[in-house]
Amino acid sequence: MSIREVAKRAGVSISTVSRTINNASSVDPKTAARVKKAMEELRYYPNTHARSLVSGRSGILGLIVSEITNPFFPELVKGFEDVAIQHGYEIMLSSTGYDSARMALCVRRMLERQAEGVAIMTSEMDQPLIDELIHRQVPTVFLDVGSARGLISNIVVDYASGINQAVEYLLSLGHRRIGFISGPLTLKSARIRRSAFIECLRRKANIGNEGMVKEGDHTIDGGLAAMFSLLESGDPPTAVLTSNDMTAIGALYAVRRKGWSVPDDVSVIGFDDIHFAQFTEPPLTTVALSRRLLAEMAINALLQHLDPEKYGTPVQGAEYVITPALVIRASTGAPRCLPRDTVEHEASASFS
Secondary structure: OOHHHHHHHHOOOHHHHHHHHOOOOOOOHHHHHHHHHHHHHHOOOOOHHHHHHHHOOOOEEEEEEOOOOOOHHHHHHHHHHHHHHHOOOEEEEEEOOOOHHHHHHHHHHHHHOOOOEEEEEOOOOOHHHHHHHHHOOOOEEEEOOOOOEOOEEEEEEOHHHHHHHHHHHHHHHOOOOEEEEEOOOOOHHHHHHHHHHHHHHHHHHOOOOHHHEEEOOOOHHHHHHHHHHHHOOOOOOOEEEEOOHHHHHHHHHHHHHOOOOOOOOOEEEEEEOOHHHHHOOOOOEEEEOOHHHHHHHHHHHHHHHHOHHHHOOOOOOOEEEEOOEEEOOOOOOOOOOOOHHHHHHHHHHHHO
16 A cells, blocks of 8 residues: 555545654644554554665664663663653664674664664673764663763763662671672672672671672572572571672572571672562562663653753763662561561661
8 A cells, every 4th residue: 555545545645644743833723633544544554664765764763781681681671761752753673682792783783773872771782883883873871881972972880889788788787797698790790799798797887708708690590509509508698689680589498498498597789779689589688770760761861862842951971870779578587596586676667
């Protein structure tokens, strides 16, 4: 079905149909409604490729994530797509698998498809790729990597605040032997969380326990192995904080495999608050990082560069900060060696 048939059915010119498809404000609302009704009746779908050739706009926003199998990222993709659709864009998705060579292919694919803006929600990025995006004048937003300047914006997650909230809560419950399972230390975000954990224990309780810090890989298997290592030590922790919820799920399984109980024998806290976290057994206490807010920040940063008249004058090299928040569920409690009722009452008062 062609645009000519639509014009004939609606009783308008081809150019009026074209302007209606492109949401031009010059088309009378009643005429636009008649055109849209004709399109529905004829089941006409505009050729988006042809439209992009004429307008020079692809209507595509690129989204690059690290690992599509981690539930955090599909939840981020959903939020990104929901917000993009609200603004009349579609998304093009790529996953790097934490591979810098694959990252280069993802960026190249975005450029070849003429993505109008790109959100790179990963922990890895090579400077030559940043330089290429700058050269092509593509508005770009990063998650905690690179430096914001020009058309490049950066979303900074206050990981230290999230870690501090979790550590302070465990200290308020009476825990002093607190372990930590980090992400792979090749990632900047993993190093930030690890350092924040060690610094918070030293500052709040004068505790130095680097021996209870294990490196994981952000997977369930990595959490399982690291937690076994902590539990099999001569003086195991009474509580363990993990770098993400997938690691925490592995840690929960390790505790069960040992024949222990959460939180009676050891408390566990995750990070991210993926949807599954509330359905683990017991439900997981975690540090929530809003994927919807991340998506809204990223798309708004891109749209300000793409359409400043509609979305406001962009701030060159803008940085946006998102602060996680502790969500308390049933995987945390006072250590056995303390009067549980007293400690839990004090902790509840501190965080109410």
